[in-house]
Amino acid sequence: MMEIHDPELMMLKYKQENQSFKHNENKNSLSKVFEHSFFELAFRPFFIFGTTASMLSLAIWILQLNNIVILNQTGLTPTVWHIHEMIFGFAATVAVGFILTAGKTWTKQPSITGKSLVLLSVLWLSVRTAIYINTNTSIAIAIVLQMLWWFVSIVVFVSMVYRSKNKRNYLFIPLLSAMMIMNLTILLADMLSFTQLAMHLSRASILLFTILMGIMGGRVIPFFTQNGAKTDAIVSPLWIDKLLLPASITGIFVFILGFFISLPFTPAPLMLLSGGLHLIRLSFWKSTKTLPIPLLWSLHLSYLFMALGLILLGLSYFDLTFINMPFSNALHMITIGAIGLMVFAMMSRVSLGHTGRALVLNKALILAFILLILTVLIRTILPLFNIIQLAWNLSALLWISSSLIFIFIYSPILFAKRIN
Structure with a gap:
């Protein structure tokens, strides 16, 4: 029996096969990202991200002080923006990356990795983007995203120490929670034009960080x-x-x-x-x-x-x-x-x-x-x-x-x- 070749059907079949190939290719590409060594443990991305953020934010800040670049001031005021990014964009980011990594050693429990760590990294990058845009709307978005980033990080750590009954490290739970509250309150206060309060809490966040250093360093x-x-x-x-x-x-x-x-x-x-x-x-x-x-x-x-x-x-x-x-x-x-x-x-x-x-x-x-x-x-x-x-x-x-x-x-x- 003679097979009839319909050009339209053949084209449709080709498109479907091509789309299926592209879908599988994209899926494989994502899998490679999720399985990449960079997302093996939290210290890897957050050490790089935090250090890069410190350079970028400090460069913007010093250009602002020299009147070369004018930071958008409809969101955070410049000084609050500077302190926030050096403490929370840099130091707290690195600290969380370290604690989530060390937590695996302390508790012998799995930490965040792969796809979950990629998503947490994307969340962090989204926060930085919103804060760099620095409008009232973008800061409101940053507050929500920053809260999610802290929440996921703390939940991951809590699950590790609770599963292992690692009571020695329970102390980090209220400390990380206090840092989250301080972080969000600074952003909210400055967004609502309580600038002096935001400045005062920014300084307090530095004092709070000395407690973390005292515990960890000790x-x-x-x-x-x-x-x-x-x-x-x-x-x-x-x-x-x-x-x-x-x-x-x-x-x-x-x-x-x-x-x-x-x-x-x-x-x-x-x-x-x-x-x-x-x-x-x-x-x-x-x-x-x-x-x-x-x-x-x-x-x-x-x-x-x-x-x-x-x-x-x-x-x-x-x-x-x-x-x-x-x-x-x-x-x-x-x-x-x-x-x-x-x-x-x-x-x-x-x-x-x-x-x-x-x-x-x-x-x-x-x-x-x-x-x-x-x-x-x-x-x-x-x-x-x-x-x-x-x-x-x-x-x-x-x-x-x-x-x-x-x-x-x-x-x-x-x-x-x-x-x-």
């Missing part, structure tokens, strides 16, 4: 030092740990409360106490033994900057003749010297350890650490001599240079498969 720095520098057991007095957390929490509470009501006292004594306790704690950690090891001395130095920053914040409340560092300068000692240096030191270490590589730091990263140290000194000291514009420009340039070094050295590592 655990890992002695452990890393003991193993890396081959020291005797490092144990700080128990009374320090018992005093530090209540003093830090109370200090933040008093700092925030002081915005709403007139108090007969300032948070200065609590800031001085917290900084002093951190200094005493650090004195037990055998810091001099770490001098030949950049992955260790960078952590010790960042902890020292945190202690000194808190002390200088406390002293800024007093009219002292021998030291007169403004609150903002002292705050930058914490944001750059403590948070910045510790974040880069931890990223450098974690990126090696969690990809199966030896803990041997590339010499270029030593330069990055030195540039960060110069950054904090320039940003905190030069303004005391009324050298303000140069301090802004030079410190921004050095930070961006440090970030570029990290991206250049660690991108190939974070995109590649684990080597063992």
Whole structure:
């Protein structure tokens, strides 16, 4: 029997086969993305994203300060935008990436990976896009998306620690929740034109981050030092740990409360106490033994900057003749010297350890650490001599240079498969 070839039917069949092929091709492409090493664990994308965000937002900020670029001000006010992106776009992003990764080690439970991590990454990128557009509407969208990002991240961590009954790390749940609330409240307050409140809470978020650093640093720095520098057991007095957390929490509470009501006292004594306790704690950690090891001395130095920053914040409340560092300068000692240096030191270490590589730091990263140290000194000291514009420009340039070094050295590592 002769087969009749209908040209229209043949064309229709060809189109269907072509569409099916394209569908399968797209499906395979997505599967390759979901299964890529970059989305194996949360530290990989969020270390790269956070570092890139710090460079981009700081570049925009410094161009704004030099009147080269004018940031859209219908959303967040420029200063709130700057603080928000450096704390939440950079530091908190990296911290969450680390905690979701370390949580797998702590609990022996699976963490977020693959398709779920891709979607969480897209959510994070959507938040950044909305905040960079910076209109009232885009900030409203950012608030919703940011809430979802925090919610998913916290739920993933909660599921890990609860399934394993890992009570030692329950402490991170209220801490991450407090950071989420602070983040969303800052955005909402500034969007509703409560700019002074948003500014005050932005500063409080930096103090909140010192609690995270105190907890995390108090655990890992002695452990890393003991193993890396081959020291005797490092144990700080128990009374320090018992005093530090209540003093830090109370200090933040008093700092925030002081915005709403007139108090007969300032948070200065609590800031001085917290900084002093951190200094005493650090004195037990055998810091001099770490001098030949950049992955260790960078952590010790960042902890020292945190202690000194808190002390200088406390002293800024007093009219002292021998030291007169403004609150903002002292705050930058914490944001750059403590948070910045510790974040880069931890990223450098974690990126090696969690990809199966030896803990041997590339010499270029030593330069990055030195540039960060110069950054904090320039940003905190030069303004005391009324050298303000140069301090802004030079410190921004050095930070961006440090970030570029990290991206250049660690991108190939974070995109590649684990080597063992």
